[in-house]
Amino acid sequence: MSLGYVAPSGGRAGDGDPGAPGAPGAPGAPGGLGVRCEGVVHLYRTFEGHDVVALQGVDLEIDAGERVAFLGPSGSGKSTLLALLGGIQRPSAGRIFLGDEEVSRMGERYLARLRARRVSTMLQGASRNLLTYATARQNLGFARLALSARERREVLPEEELLRMVGLAQQLDQVVATMSGGQRQRLALACAASTGPQLLLADEPTSQLSHEDRDHVLTLLHRLGDDLGTTVVVVTHQPEVAATFPRTVTMKGGRVGAEGRDGSEYAVVGAEGVLHLPSHLAAEWPAGTLVRIEPEERRLVVSRPEDHS
Numbered sequence: 001m002s003l004g005y006v007a008p009s010g011g012r013a014g015d016g017d018p019g020a021p022g023a024p025g026a027p028g029a030p031g032g033l034g035v036r037c038e039g040v041v042h043l044y045r046t047f048e049g050h051d052v053v054a055l056q057g058v059d060l061e062i063d064a065g066e067r068v069a070f071l072g073p074s075g076s077g078k079s080t081l082l083a084l085l086g087g088i089q090r091p092s093a094g095r096i097f098l099g100d101e102e103v104s105r106m107g108e109r110y111l112a113r114l115r116a117r118r119v120s121t122m123l124q125g126a127s128r129n130l131l132t133y134a135t136a137r138q139n140l141g142f143a144r145l146a147l148s149a150r151e152r153r154e155v156l157p158e159e160e161l162l163r164m165v166g167l168a169q170q171l172d173q174v175v176a177t178m179s180g181g182q183r184q185r186l187a188l189a190c191a192a193s194t195g196p197q198l199l200l201a202d203e204p205t206s207q208l209s210h211e212d213r214d215h216v217l218t219l220l221h222r223l224g225d226d227l228g229t230t231v232v233v234v235t236h237q238p239e240v241a242a243t244f245p246r247t248v249t250m251k252g253g254r255v256g257a258e259g260r261d262g263s264e265y266a267v268v269g270a271e272g273v274l275h276l277p278s279h280l281a282a283e284w285p286a287g288t289l290v291r292i293e294p295e296e297r298r299l300v301v302s303r304p305e306d307h308s
């Protein structure tokens, strides 16, 4: 069965409504929503008044309909980048585009409607995404509150969504009585329930059994197959990342490496900065002198002693 979201043919134009034709993620726009980051920097101010640099110049483009897994060590900025792409936080500097529109130029109301209808974000920690005193059915209803009556008829029924994530028996169960894994799958079902054009999920499979993890991956990839949804996940699990055609590895608040169809590539960053792949970074610590020479279509990196 398809995830089903049939784009309505009508709609209001030019009224600042993110549901209007031509607006980012408008119903009727084919496929998913692309995103672009240009020199994105993000700082957090701690209670003590210190600034923590979470992102320090991220340049990244994700095409409409792409499926991407963000990898990287703890603290490298994955969750921050995901929250910025979802319009939950705004960058301290740099520009983020959803489709052709820059997030910083969107008004609060516009952005809120976009997030409620076309850009879904599942945050890390399932309960942050749910009303814990309500049932699964009520949470799904709440997630779809901003859809029009017609749109609601066109998205997948609650029962079917829950069946896809292995929660068919939990339809009328109160979230507070669910296990962590059940909450996590419900949080993803809620995020997917509007048939979004961009779905961002932070660690959607972290606490799950292999069987439940597969349910979640099936749902994520079905969204891409059936609706052309752009899907971005944060994960620490290589076997989850391996199901995505593209991986982006964050290092120290920047894009350090990318994987395409199983091959790993270093990424040349702003001002020509290049991160070493992790297995070499351990062998060639910071401060190591290297020579970089172009050789036909390759760059050869060597240590001075390699020449002696």
Ligand SMILES: Nc1ncnc2c1ncn2[C@@H]1O[C@H](COP(=O)(O)OP(=O)(O)OP(=O)(O)O)[C@@H](O)[C@H]1O
Binding pocket: 044, 045, 046, 052, 053, 054, 072, 073, 074, 075, 076, 077, 078, 079, 080, 081, 250
């Ligand atoms: N609310 C906050 N206040 C202060 N610093 C923060 C806050 N959130 C994140 N940070 C800091 O920003 C940096 C990036 O954090 P972020 O959570 O984005 O990384 P991450 O790669 O997602 O880590 P993890 O894999 O552990 O979730 C870290 O140094 C983190 O300590």
